[in-house]
Amino acid sequence: xxxxxxxxxxxxxxxxxTAVEPVGVVDGVHHFDTRVHPGWDIVGNANxxxxxxxxxxxxxxxxxxxxCVTITAHYLAPCPAGDARITVxxxxxxRRFATTMASLFLRDAxxxxxxxxxxxxxxxxxxxxxxxxxxxxxxxxxxxxxxECLLMSDTSVNDFAHIxxxxxxxxxxxxxxxxxxxxxxxxxxxxxxAFADDRPVDTRALLxxxxxxxxxxxxxxxxAAWVPTVELTVHVRAVPAPGPVACFFDTRFVQNGLxxxxxxxxxxxxxxxxxxxxxxxxxxx
Amino acid sequence: xxxxxxxxxxxxxxxxxTAVEPVGVVDGVHHFDTRVHPGWDIVGNANxxxxxxxxxxxxxxxxxxxxCVTITAHYLAPCPAGDARITVxxxxxxRRFATTMASLFLRDAxxxxxxxxxxxxxxxxxxxxxxxxxxxxxxxxxxxxxxECLLMSDTSVNDFAHIxxxxxxxxxxxxxxxxxxxxxxxxxxxxxxAFADDRPVDTRALLxxxxxxxxxxxxxxxxAAWVPTVELTVHVRAVPAPGPVACFFDTRFVQNGLxxxxxxxxxxxxxxxxxxxxxxxxxxx
Numbered sequence: 001x002x003x004x005x006x007x008x009x010x011x012x013x014x015x016x017x018t019a020v021e022p023v024g025v026v027d028g029v030h031h032f033d034t035r036v037h038p039g040w041d042i043v044g045n046a047n048x049x050x051x052x053x054x055x056x057x058x059x060x061x062x063x064x065x066x067x068c069v070t071i072t073a074h075y076l077a078p079c080p081a082g083d084a085r086i087t088v089x090x091x092x093x094x095r096r097f098a099t100t101m102a103s104l105f106l107r108d109a110x111x112x113x114x115x116x117x118x119x120x121x122x123x124x125x126x127x128x129x130x131x132x133x134x135x136x137x138x139x140x141x142x143x144x145x146x147x148e149c150l151l152m153s154d155t156s157v158n159d160f161a162h163i164x165x166x167x168x169x170x171x172x173x174x175x176x177x178x179x180x181x182x183x184x185x186x187x188x189x190x191x192x193x194a195f196a197d198d199r200p201v202d203t204r205a206l207l208x209x210x211x212x213x214x215x216x217x218x219x220x221x222x223x224a225a226w227v228p229t230v231e232l233t234v235h236v237r238a239v240p241a242p243g244p245v246a247c248f249f250d251t252r253f254v255q256n257g258l259x260x261x262x263x264x265x266x267x268x269x270x271x272x273x274x275x276x277x278x279x280x281x282x283x284x285x
Numbered sequence: 286x287x288x289x290x291x292x293x294x295x296x297x298x299x300x301x302x303t304a305v306e307p308v309g310v311v312d313g314v315h316h317f318d319t320r321v322h323p324g325w326d327i328v329g330n331a332n333x334x335x336x337x338x339x340x341x342x343x344x345x346x347x348x349x350x351x352x353c354v355t356i357t358a359h360y361l362a363p364c365p366a367g368d369a370r371i372t373v374x375x376x377x378x379x380r381r382f383a384t385t386m387a388s389l390f391l392r393d394a395x396x397x398x399x400x401x402x403x404x405x406x407x408x409x410x411x412x413x414x415x416x417x418x419x420x421x422x423x424x425x426x427x428x429x430x431x432x433e434c435l436l437m438s439d440t441s442v443n444d445f446a447h448i449x450x451x452x453x454x455x456x457x458x459x460x461x462x463x464x465x466x467x468x469x470x471x472x473x474x475x476x477x478x479a480f481a482d483d484r485p486v487d488t489r490a491l492l493x494x495x496x497x498x499x500x501x502x503x504x505x506x507x508x509a510a511w512v513p514t515v516e517l518t519v520h521v522r523a524v525p526a527p528g529p530v531a532c533f534f535d536t537r538f539v540q541n542g543l544x545x546x547x548x549x550x551x552x553x554x555x556x557x558x559x560x561x562x563x564x565x566x567x568x569x570x
Binding site: 070077099131135137187231253257271275277 | 376377400420472542568
């Protein structure tokens, strides 16, 4: 079953870069051809949220369910742009949720391939989900207004995180002052997520948003080196309303070379649309 | 490769209840026979942390690496006690970490079986891990001393969560007063995790600890009904020092029938030994 959703214009960059082509179902496993696109990378390696969104697209098509209610990716190897394939293996399909395992394999010039991420996802349709009680214990944290935040794509301070060229993402000024050597000392990163070409932010874009900001620990006086993600889990909690999504990332515990980064994403109506947590390796300089 | 560790007395209840027997490796997949033991349940269904620890045991044996640095389980069906089998499929083995997928299948009387949990885990050896920088942004939260907390196994208020009979777990008085109808109104659950038979708390026991307390939302005025876990992720951050482990659970966002519960576990030296997060269905009465 290959259901098409959502009905975004195929001309949007994110939809082009996360297009997957179903090539068959063998022994229950759904196979897709795809391409890890250039331009969604940091120094040549595809962004982890982009890769999760790419696999999430295949999971949605294979299951006929649009929303990754909870998705975990384990990152196995850095990923340059190139031809790739995705497999989606059904685990269980229930009335409300379906669970699947998925993998992305990058092809190489010699005809070989390498597994890049392994994914476990439970998917559903949040627009028709039966729902249940609400009892929010906190509302959206404080953030500077969109217009007072600074475009992350400003190339005078960003000539390596190419992904920001695709985005209209903005950072709260004190949280991105590390870029000019003025780290805040607080492991917090706040900002607004949006696409440069005004593509609506849907639940799949939230997977990208969860990893689209600089690491919160760049605001500590640690070496500003690569912070490789070991594992990223995103809980999508609601379908976002139109408009940019407010994003909050925070690291509390850098301990013996490992750190967590927790994220919250809130839509323009003040609804919690996603939470994320990743385990990453602390920068070693 | 089936390496034995750690060298706990096999007489401890937790080791008996999480014993797995390797029965062969077929096409790279490690097969184990096991048994979901009675007595680790809530009203007849095995506790989610116990099931994660059981699968974690097989993952450790299959990989020769003792510590689940990050492990995610998706819960597919309730699980009564009974004979079961576990498969562990290697995904990638590197120098520092190895990644595996695993499944637990419960057998039924008719010779059939049902998948209970699907697991994705990246494992290592934290005792020899190369480590790296530390920059802790927070220390251990406040908790009442062990002796001032109340035994969760007190059967005058616990005749359904049988797992507490195996544990010497204690709850902070105001956080477990919901049991006598006096919910605190704060979705927080603090306590100390230990075994009734004084088994040391190792990294595998932390998987159990991450789901061994009553849901923090029992302190809200929601129906005190079952809170089924959809997904649980545990990051094991260090090997615990001897003694009970201080545990902190907190739910911030109950929204449209879904909630997260975040956990922190700290050892007797004040070291962060694990973080957890689960996505669960809110109680519906």
